[in-house]
Amino acid sequence: MAHRLSPLHIFKRRRHGMVATAPPPSPSAMSLVKALLGLTRLVAVCGKPQVLQRRNASNIARRIELLASLFEEILDLRLPLPPSVVQSFQELYPILSGAKLLLDDCREASLFCLLIEQESVAQQFYDLTQSMAVVLDALPLELLDLQAEVKEQIELVRMQVHKAELFLDPGELQLREEVLAMLGTVERKERLEISQLQELFSRLQLLSVRDCQIEIQRLEDLRSASHNNNSTQRQVAEKLTSFICFVRYGRCILYGISQAVEDDDNDAAARRRNWATASSSSKTTILGDEVSSRDAEAAAISPPEEFLCPINLEIMRDPVIVTTGQTYERASITRWLQAGHHTCPKSGQDLRDLKLTPNFALRSVISQWCTENKVPFEKSDNKKSSTRRKNNDNLANNGVALEATNLTAAFLTGKLGSDSSPEAQKQAAYELRLLAKGGTDNRICIANAGAIPLLVPLLSSMDPKTQENAVTALLNLSICECNKKPIVECGASELIIEVLKNGSTMQSRENAAATVFSLAVNDDLKVVIGNTPDAIPALVTLLREGTASRGKRDATTALYNLAIYKGNQARIVRAGVVPLLVSLLLTTDQEQEQEQETAVIIEEVLALLALLAETTEGVTAITDACAIPILVKLLRCASSKAKEHAIVVLLSLCKIGGDAVIKTVVKSSSVIPSTYNLFTMGSTPRLKRKAGSLLRLLYKWKSVSDKDPAAVH
Numbered sequence: 001m002a003h004r005l006s007p008l009h010i011f012k013r014r015r016h017g018m019v020a021t022a023p024p025p026s027p028s029a030m031s032l033v034k035a036l037l038g039l040t041r042l043v044a045v046c047g048k049p050q051v052l053q054r055r056n057a058s059n060i061a062r063r064i065e066l067l068a069s070l071f072e073e074i075l076d077l078r079l080p081l082p083p084s085v086v087q088s089f090q091e092l093y094p095i096l097s098g099a100k101l102l103l104d105d106c107r108e109a110s111l112f113c114l115l116i117e118q119e120s121v122a123q124q125f126y127d128l129t130q131s132m133a134v135v136l137d138a139l140p141l142e143l144l145d146l147q148a149e150v151k152e153q154i155e156l157v158r159m160q161v162h163k164a165e166l167f168l169d170p171g172e173l174q175l176r177e178e179v180l181a182m183l184g185t186v187e188r189k190e191r192l193e194i195s196q197l198q199e200l201f202s203r204l205q206l207l208s209v210r211d212c213q214i215e216i217q218r219l220e221d222l223r224s225a226s227h228n229n230n231s232t233q234r235q236v237a238e239k240l241t242s243f244i245c246f247v248r249y250g251r252c253i254l255y256g257i258s259q260a261v262e263d264d265d266n267d268a269a270a271r272r273r274n275w276a277t278a279s280s281s282s283k284t285t286i287l288g289d290e291v292s293s294r295d296a297e298a299a300a301i302s303p304p305e306e307f308l309c310p311i312n313l314e315i316m317r318d319p320v321i322v323t324t325g326q327t328y329e330r331a332s333i334t335r336w337l338q339a340g341h342h343t344c345p346k347s348g349q350d351l352r353d354l355k356l357t358p359n360f361a362l363r364s365v366i367s368q369w370c371t372e373n374k375v376p377f378e379k380s381d382n383k384k385s386s387t388r389r390k391n392n393d394n395l396a397n398n399g400v401a402l403e404a405t406n407l408t409a410a411f412l413t414g415k416l417g418s419d420s421s422p423e424a425q426k427q428a429a430y431e432l433r434l435l436a437k438g439g440t441d442n443r444i445c446i447a448n449a450g451a452i453p454l455l456v457p458l459l460s461s462m463d464p465k466t467q468e469n470a471v472t473a474l475l476n477l478s479i480c481e482c483n484k485k486p487i488v489e490c491g492a493s494e495l496i497i498e499v500l501k502n503g504s505t506m507q508s509r510e511n512a513a514a515t516v517f518s519l520a521v522n523d524d525l526k527v528v529i530g531n532t533p534d535a536i537p538a539l540v541t542l543l544r545e546g547t548a549s550r551g552k553r554d555a556t557t558a559l560y561n562l563a564i565y566k567g568n569q570a571r572i573v574r575a576g577v578v579p580l581l582v583s584l585l586l587t588t589d590q591e592q593e594q595e596q597e598t599a600v601i602i603e604e605v606l607a608l609l610a611l612l613a614e615t616t617e618g619v620t621a622i623t624d625a626c627a628i629p630i631l632v633k634l635l636r637c638a639s640s641k642a643k644e645h646a647i648v649v650l651l652s653l654c655k656i657g658g659d660a661v662i663k664t665v666v667k668s669s670s671v672i673p674s675t676y677n678l679f680t681m682g683s684t685p686r687l688k689r690k691a692g693s694l695l696r697l698l699y700k701w702k703s704v705s706d707k708d709p710a711a712v713h
Contacts, residue, residue, distance in 0.1 A: 029081040032089050037071035039096040040064050049106040051205045052114045052172055056125040057106055059164070060099050063132070066157045067096075073150050081144075088139040095131045102128065110218040111204050112243040115176050118168060126166040133161040175203060183246060186407070187399035197250050212251035219244045238398050245404035252411050252431065303375070305641070306683075307366050310346045311336060315370070319363050320356040324349045325685040327359050347686075348564050405442055408435065409449040416454035422463060429458055429469035436476035443480040452477065452486055459495040464504035471499050472511045478518040488525055493532050500538040506547060513542055513554035520561035530568035540575045543584075552584065556604045563611040570617050578612065578621035581605045585630050599639045606634070606645030613652035622649070623657060628664050635674035640683040647678065647690045654697050662701045672698060 043064045048057045074081070081089075102124055106114065114121060136158045141151055182200060185192050206212050223240040226233055309316045309329035318330040324344040328336075333345070333356065342351055370376065412435070414420075415428035432451055436443050446452075451473075458470035474492060477483045487493075496519075500512035516539065519525045529535050536559070543555035559577060562568045584605050609627070612618035622628075627649075634646045650671075654662045665671055675698070678691035 029086050030075070030078075032086065032093070033071050033074050033081075036089060036093060036096065037068060037075065039093070039100060040068040040071065043096070043100050043103065044068070046100065046103055047107050048103065049114075051111055051203075052118065053106050053121055053125070053169075055169060056122055056167055057103055059160075059167075060125055060129060061103060063129075063157050063160055064096055064099060066153050069150050069153050070146070073146055074144070077145070079144055079146075082140065084138075084140050085143060088135055091138075092132070092135045095128055095135065099128050108218070110222060110243070111206070111215055112179070112219065112247070113222065113240075115172065115179060115204075116239075118172055118176065122166060122168055126164065129161050129164045133158070133164075136161065175200075183242060183400045186246065186249075186403050189403055192407075194253060198254055201250055201254055206247070206250070209251055209255045212247055212255065215247050216244055216251075219247070238401075241398055242400035242404070245401040245408070248435075249404045249408045249411075252408055256427075303369065303373075305639075306362075307369065315375070316362070316366060319359040319366070321359050322357075323352045323355060325689075327362060330356060402441065402445070405435075405438075405445045406449070409442075409445040409451065413446070413449040413451040413454060416451060416458070422461075422466065425458060426461075426463060426466040426469060429455060429466060429473055433469050433473040433476060436473055440480050443477050443483055446477060447480070447483050447486060452483065452492075453490045456487075456490045456492045456495060459492070459499055462504075464508070467499060467504050468508040468511065471496065471503070471508055471515060475511050475515040475518060478515055481522070484519050484522045484525060488519060488528060493519070493525075493529055493535075497532055497535045497538055500542060501534060506551060509542055510546060510551045510554045513539060513546075513551070513558045517554065517558035517561050520558065520564075523565070526562055526565035526568065530562050530565060530571060536562065536568070536571050536575045540572075540577045540580065543577065543580050553601060553604060556581075556584075556601075556608055560604065560608045560611065563608060566614070569612055569615045573612055573615065573617040573621050578609070578618070578627075579625045581609055582622070582625040582627045582630065585627070585634075599642065602634070602638060603641045603645060606631075606642050606649060610645050610648040610652070613649045613656070616656060619653050619656045619661070622653060623661055623664070628653070628661075629668060632665070632668040632671045632674065635678065636670065640687065643678060643682075644684065644687040644690065647675070647687065647694055651690055651694045651697070654694065654701075659701070662698065666698055666702065 043061050046061075048054065048061060073079070106121065136154070139154075141154060178196075178200060182192065182196065201207070201212075206215060219240050223237055223244070226237045226240070303315055307315050309319075309332050310326070311328055311332035314329065316327070316329045319327045320330045320333060321327050322333065322344055324347050326344050326346045328345070336345055337354055342354075343349060344351060409432070412428045412431050415424050416432075420428070432446055432455070436446055455470050455473055455477075458466055459474075461467045461470065474487055474496070478487055496512050496515050499508055500516065501509075503509040503512060516529060516535065520529055539555045539559050539562075542551050543559070546552045546555055559572055563572055585602060609618075609622060613622055631646045631650050635643055638646065650665060654665060672695070675691050675695045679688055679695050682688040682691055
């Protein structure tokens with residue numbers, strides 16, 4: 001059947017320790033009986049599915065419960081067990097355990113998946129029942145001195161399991177046909193009757209926002225667990241996406257829009273922080289796409305930063321080198337070049353040519369790391385990576401999901417209008433904020449529904465939560481490249497800057513800074529935002545006042561993106577950012593143990609200083625802030641990226657600042673040994689090259705100084 005899902009995908013994987021009384025590896029007769037009795041009691045008290053597979057679940061649970069009298073009798077009378085009885089009990093244990101797990105899975109599984117896969121689930125119940133029949137047939141009850149009524153119960157169970165047939169509920173089969181017909185209606189863009197939708201959700205016991213959220217979460221968990229390694233699994237992922245979008249639409253239409261839930265809110269903020277953090281630490285422009293969950297497993301065990309592509313922030317499966325010496329994932333840098341860019345995304349340097357050289361050495365190291373840490377490393381990664389992203393994110397080839405998302409976006413956008421109550425506007429902005437997290441196509445659907453012009457006025461709301469929802473929704477929408485200019489053209493930039501300056505909450509201000517960072521990915525908008533009054537001063541203020549974990553980093557990364565445009569560099573220096581950056585370097589450097597987050601902050605600050613050091617104003621400000629001793633120290637004890645940025649800053653200071661700056665640099669006794677060490681043993685070609693340039697400049701100055709000290713004073 002075209003709509004079938006593989007049963008491997010509809011249940012969570014078996015959890016170790018679900019059964020409370022597991023038999024020992026070599027159980028004694030009595031311990032085995034105790035374990036079996038424990039299983040029957042667990043089945044008796046476990047919740048049964050209330051919507052689908054009720055009859056199959058009830059039948060197998062009732063039969064297992066009837067076996068409890070057998071085990072109780074044996075334990076009470078401490079009857080000796082012949083070997084043949086023990087063998088039968090050993091064979092019965094995995095059957096009862098499997099039944100308990102199947103009941104749990106049916107209770108916790110997605111309703112839509114249970115509905116679609118009801119044949120395979122019913123078959124599992126039937127197979128367990130038949131296995132029980134085989135074991136009970138072989139159980140020699142005559143060897144046990146049991147009471148007559150106990151024997152009668154066991155005979156009753158034996159008779160029932162023999163008569164059992166595969167059962168498919170006609171009502172559930174009909175319900176499935178109605179669901180598929182309704183999905184077809186959505187896909188064909190035909191009118192969907194609300195009464196039909198309401199009846200369907202009622203029969204599935206999706207009676208509230210919470211019920212729908214639980215179903216969506218279960219579907220999303222299954223989709224995240226799907227591997228997409230073949231066409232069948234990709235079809236499963238697409239079907240799950242259809243269900244998610246359909247349930248989300250039904251939730252909005254039937255039960256209205258929900259108030260923000262704290263857990264969801266924290267998740268949204270965490271997702272934004274992860275995206276902004278990863279994006280900024282790599283010093284790259286994001287090509288209209290949020291970080292996918294593709295490498296979630298790898299992220300959980302923190303892969304080395306050099307294994308991540310600076311563009312898509314995923315583990316590189318096909319790393320290639322551009323002419324500046326930077327390495328990227330082939331698919332990501334190819335899209336960058338095809339978009340008409342001729343610069344290196346990370347360094348901003350012009351590319352001499354568009355040649356991509358495979359980095360076989362790095363690929364081998366990444367492959368080995370993935371093997372050791374049990375992280376998938378696809379061989380034909382270009383295609384597989386692309387396919388996985390499409391299945392999790394792309395709705396273009398999924399008619400049901402795309403149209404359901406369009407309907408949801410249109411409904412929520414309609415609630416943003418001035419004719420809606422302030423409470424409805426706040427809740428609609430929250431729902432759009434969450435919907436915009438779901439990928440590029442969701443962001444496009446929301447923009448096409450006309451949400452952007454209606455979200456912009458909410459930035460001026462006096463309600464703190466409305467303002468926060470609006471700015472965060474625009475942040476998520478701005479990740480899509482095609483939404484950046486429309487957001488600015490609606491007059492959002494001035495209002496975003498106002499939130500950045502005077503937002504009702506620190507989270508709103510920090511999200512506004514992240515939005516500036518996202519918009520400034522676009523080269524044209526770097527100019528527009530840089531020319532917006534108070535934009536740069538507001539970011540500098542947030543750098544001073546923001547929280548250490550978020551605000552300061554959001555401000556630094558936004559300023560970095562703006563500083564890539566040379567016309568903004570002097571403005572940033574004049575806004576007084578350099579002393580704050582140096583102070584931040586000094587604060588983090590004084591921490592005895594640099595955690596990963598601290599190391600990333602240092603890298604971001606140094607990257608911004610490297611851009612500002614390209615100007616005379618920047619050089620003056622950096623030297624006046626007494627940054628040189630700190631920079632020299634970081635050559636020894638910072639991360640590889642931080643060392644590279646520190647070398648670049650020192651090199652620019654010496655080139656532009658001349659003899660006075662060089663004299664200050666060489667006063668540090670460790671600068672030449674540290675630079676020489678990086679020149680000979682640096683981790684990247686660029687680091688070695690920059691270290692060599694600084695080393696030659698310092699040696700040349702010392703040579704002149706030794707010959708004619710007056711010449712350098």
